[in-house]
Amino acid sequence: MIQTDICIIGAGPVGLFAVFEAGLLKMRCHLIDALPQIGGQLSEIYPKKPIYDIPGFPEVNAQTLVDNLRQQIAPFKPTFTLGERVDGLTRSEDGSFIVTTVDGTQVKSKVVVIAAGLGSFEPRKPELQNLERFEGRGVTYMVKDPETFRQRRLVIAGGGDSALDWTIYLSAIAERVTLIHRNESFRGAPDSAEKVMKLAEEGKIDLLLSANLQAVNGNGVVKSVSVVDKQKVVKEIETDFLIPLFGLSPKLGPIADWGLNLDKSAIEVNTVDYSTNVEGIFAIGDINTYPGKLKLILCGFHEAALMAQRAFEFVYPSQKLSFKYTTVNGVNAF
Amino acid sequence: MITFSVEDHTGQVQTLELPGDINLSLMEVLKASDYPIAATCGGMALCATCHLEVLSGGDRLPAPGDAELDMLDTLPNATAQSRLACQIRLSENLQGACFALKAPALV
Incomplete structure (x- = not known):
């Protein structure tokens, strides 16, 4: 089990800066993020977009801001669990928290800081009846191990880059790949779109354009999918797997079940210290809500600073905190 | 004044009337009117949490x-009417x- 002072959920800009504020007060941090890289939305959604409202930076590229934060917190040696979504939260006998990820990683800490932004990024699912009943029984939203599909029949749905790329890749392994896309053409990378068209012309894949998934059928496991075309003609395609690839969308996920007061998927906090209704758990950045809340990175930075002052009382209950400026004391690395 | 109507997730249709000189996107208007949309990315066309369908009268909207x-x-x-x-x-x-x-819907 990983042991630390503060377990930060979410390695976006606010979670990263919380490491700095905690580090100034001699508190160590471990960060968990569902994405395989740090930076949250900035790295995942808009790495190349400029940001204009970070104090002291007239203009900064989102990824540059993340890189700078990584450099800024390096002296405090944060540790990371990336690519794992948090799942459970329990309390051990000594009062500390144990956060568990879906992959079973456990982090024990005196304080939990939720800086999860808009939640973890999860696959967008098509609206099909009983879809969830087939998850793990032929329906999968990501390709973890391509070998799973060797010599099997697959239906891939979607028109973005990942649908195109996996169609190309898996067409060489699978017995048969059918790609379903609701438009007449692809807007993904022109190169990939061209390759998919060529595979279809050569009869190596089945391509159904202007078509939509209508149903997934089977008895316990996927047997076939029903697809409806523009003329409303329904066609049934026998298959072993259905892989819907419709991108990612953020969801609050299991955090919603941790007993925290929520308002519209945001965690209610006290603005004195950004504490939640559960003692020892704080929420900072886009995930929290309070009267006057603004979802700005700079507000999240402020929240991190105030949170750290109060978290100190949980980490060092017998010590008195005296406030110090970095200009006077410098940054004392661990 | 600009008048248009919005059907929410429950199927209820409401008419919104707004002055024409406010510089807002339809997403911002919907949020301000307390419709349960997340508007995650803040208006960069990156999250689709403000996805809606034009039921009628959309012919004058810029493409x-x-x-x-x-x-x-x-x-x-x-769908073909999605925006x-x-x-x-x-x-x-x-x-x-x-x-x-x-x-x-955002809950």
């Missing part, structure tokens, strides 16, 4: 740009239009 079309293309439940509210500026072009929310 979607590349960023919007790219995002719409990835959605499982998009992202964040990419539609409030203007006289919305007069009389009717929209239905398509993105999952």
